[in-house]
Amino acid sequence: MLRTVIIATGNPAKFQEIKDIMGRYGIAARMSDIKVGVREGTLSYEENARLKASYVTARLGVDAFGEDSGIEVPALGGFPGIISARFIKGTDSDRNSALLDRMRHLGPSDRRAVFKACAVITFVNGAFVSGYGELSGRIIDGPAGENGFGYDPVFVPDGQGRTLAQMSPREKNDMSHRRRAVEAVLEKYVAYLKDGIDRK
Numbered sequence: 001m002l003r004t005v006i007i008a009t010g011n012p013a014k015f016q017e018i019k020d021i022m023g024r025y026g027i028a029a030r031m032s033d034i035k036v037g038v039r040e041g042t043l044s045y046e047e048n049a050r051l052k053a054s055y056v057t058a059r060l061g062v063d064a065f066g067e068d069s070g071i072e073v074p075a076l077g078g079f080p081g082i083i084s085a086r087f088i089k090g091t092d093s094d095r096n097s098a099l100l101d102r103m104r105h106l107g108p109s110d111r112r113a114v115f116k117a118c119a120v121i122t123f124v125n126g127a128f129v130s131g132y133g134e135l136s137g138r139i140i141d142g143p144a145g146e147n148g149f150g151y152d153p154v155f156v157p158d159g160q161g162r163t164l165a166q167m168s169p170r171e172k173n174d175m176s177h178r179r180r181a182v183e184a185v186l187e188k189y190v191a192y193l194k195d196g197i198d199r200k
């Protein structure tokens, strides 16, 4: 492996997705065992991702990876967006029900949705690189499938006949917003490492 990067997340499902994608780049991933003690703001995915990563870099003195993501429904003005994980208290399934409820009155053309993700790797010297990814699709009427997490059971990507939760982890990872964001940040990270810049 080229390098080990500490992943600043407490979400095991996300960690596994990120680790699989990083493995393809020869980068080993380790989950941070310190609780990321930052309170995400409502500024942007990038800001939140950077906060998570830089917290771990500051605490452990190592390169760290942070990611922030959400789902946006244009017909609801981009809701829930940056507050996707917590727009109501409860479980993922509670939030799926709440989102479906708010979309009950919407016709098929208003059921479009976009997953967005931003990934950031922070360095000890204060520099950072970032990458962004999207996955477009639609929200269906009721949940289907058992895999994945979050809104996977209610989201069908464009060109697909199944929800993300009905796909294998590999199938999801091949198309996901997170994959695109992770790949974009890793391209920059690997270039940075290969440049041999003294980053201390």
Ligand code: IMP
Residues within 6 Å of the ligand: 011, 040, 067, 068, 069, 070, 071, 084, 085, 115, 148, 149, 150, 151, 152, 164, 176, 178
């Ligand atoms: P974060 O941990 O603050 O980045 O929260 C992101 C939230 O967006 C998650 O808890 C999910 O609700 C949602 N989300 C982000 N990516 C995905 C995904 O790949 N599948 C399903 N839900 C996702």
